[in-house]
Amino acid sequence: MLFYLTLLLSCQLAGELAVAAAGLPVPGPVCGMALLFAALLVFGLPEELAQLGEALLSNLSLLFVPAGVGVMLHARLMAQDWLPIAAALIISTLATVAVTALLMHVAGPSPEPEERQSEER
Amino acid sequence: MRGLRDIWVYLAASPLLHLTLTLAAYQAGYWLYRRAGLNPLLNPVLCAVALIVALLAGTGTAYETYFEGAQFVHFLLGPATVALAIPLYRQLQAVRRSAAAIIASVLTGSITASLTAAGIAWTLGASRETIVSIAPKSVTAPVAMGISEQLGGLPSLTAVLVILTGILGAMLGPPLMTLMGVKNWAARGLAMGTASHGIGTARALQVNEVAGAFSGLAMGLNALATALLLPLLWRLLF
Numbered sequence: 001m002l003f004y005l006t007l008l009l010s011c012q013l014a015g016e017l018a019v020a021a022a023g024l025p026v027p028g029p030v031c032g033m034a035l036l037f038a039a040l041l042v043f044g045l046p047e048e049l050a051q052l053g054e055a056l057l058s059n060l061s062l063l064f065v066p067a068g069v070g071v072m073l074h075a076r077l078m079a080q081d082w083l084p085i086a087a088a089l090i091i092s093t094l095a096t097v098a099v100t101a102l103l104m105h106v107a108g109p110s111p112e113p114e115e116r117q118s119e120e121r
Numbered sequence: 122m123r124g125l126r127d128i129w130v131y132l133a134a135s136p137l138l139h140l141t142l143t144l145a146a147y148q149a150g151y152w153l154y155r156r157a158g159l160n161p162l163l164n165p166v167l168c169a170v171a172l173i174v175a176l177l178a179g180t181g182t183a184y185e186t187y188f189e190g191a192q193f194v195h196f197l198l199g200p201a202t203v204a205l206a207i208p209l210y211r212q213l214q215a216v217r218r219s220a221a222a223i224i225a226s227v228l229t230g231s232i233t234a235s236l237t238a239a240g241i242a243w244t245l246g247a248s249r250e251t252i253v254s255i256a257p258k259s260v261t262a263p264v265a266m267g268i269s270e271q272l273g274g275l276p277s278l279t280a281v282l283v284i285l286t287g288i289l290g291a292m293l294g295p296p297l298m299t300l301m302g303v304k305n306w307a308a309r310g311l312a313m314g315t316a317s318h319g320i321g322t323a324r325a326l327q328v329n330e331v332a333g334a335f336s337g338l339a340m341g342l343n344a345l346a347t348a349l350l351l352p353l354l355w356r357l358l359f
Contacts, residue, residue, distance in 0.1 A: 100230030
């Protein structure tokens with residue numbers, strides 16, 4: 001477990017270094033995700049790494065709480081522009097979900113046979 | 122009473138109190154969410170944030186003091202983002218089969234997200250700072266903050282708008298797609314990741330592994346697309 005935790009952190013560190021060195025427009029952890037993905041393609045997925053990933057990702061929502069509490073820092077500006085902010089966030093988020101889902105629904109391949117069966121049921 | 126106050130002063134200064142508060146508030150939010158039959162409107166992140174903000178405001182605690190404890194949770198975002206490669210690897214076949222559709226959908230979604238957000242804020246008379254800060258709102262926080270800074274926005278305001286977008290997407294996205302009749306897990310995940318980054322991905326992972334993998338992929342692709350396209354679009358439009 002410790003070995004794979006080190007591996008995750010090493011991928012992130014390598015990602016941060018690559019981003020800083022090459023001036024890439026993505027954050028280090030996203031670059032680290034690409035690096036780990038490349039490593040999985042070469043070496044396959046060990047069971048212990050799968051378990052560690054499961055532990056981290058099953059509580060992914062929790063990790064956004066500290067940044068979310070930062071809302072208290074901008075209370076004044078948000079109170080001043082509350083209507084444009086609320087309208088832009090709600091309408092734009094709904095539009096983005098609708099456009100992306102519809103396009104993928106139409107252009108993507110048809111669902112797997114077992115998926116189709118479960119939909120019919 | 123003096124003893125009790127000394128204990129409070131000691132605890133309030135140590136990271137332990139606010140770290141515990143973060144975990145407890147999230148679990149309270151998650152408990153409510155489960156009690157309500159996984160109703161997306163009772164988003165656990167939203168409940169936890171509301172509870173913590175109320176407690177901090179009530180005790181007169183500064184965000185910086187809170188973050189000294191909460192940073193240990195915040196730090197795990199990095200390795201967790203790296204770990205998103207695992208569900209992606211497991212869905213390799215499905216991703217490879219629909220690569221062209223994925224790229225077209227995420228690109229269109231990415232442009233829709235920034236243009237509608239900036240356009241609506243501008244139409245309703247928001248300040249310039251707000252318009253610039255809201256444009257990259259669907260992108261994962263670190264990238265969105267970088268884009269906002271590059272275009273002359275407020276990175277810390279962008280971070281907050283990004284989190285709010287994530288919560289809204291997790292709350293409203295699934296009911297909207299059900300209403301539209303989109304049942305395909307790949308399409309549902311891709312839309313969640315494009316519109317509401319990591320928070321949408323977290324929500325997608327709770328429901329279905331295929332949706333989670335496509336959502337994580339969409340989050341990464343949207344970060345890349347917006348970082349490359351938004352500065353160009355901005356120069357053309359303003």
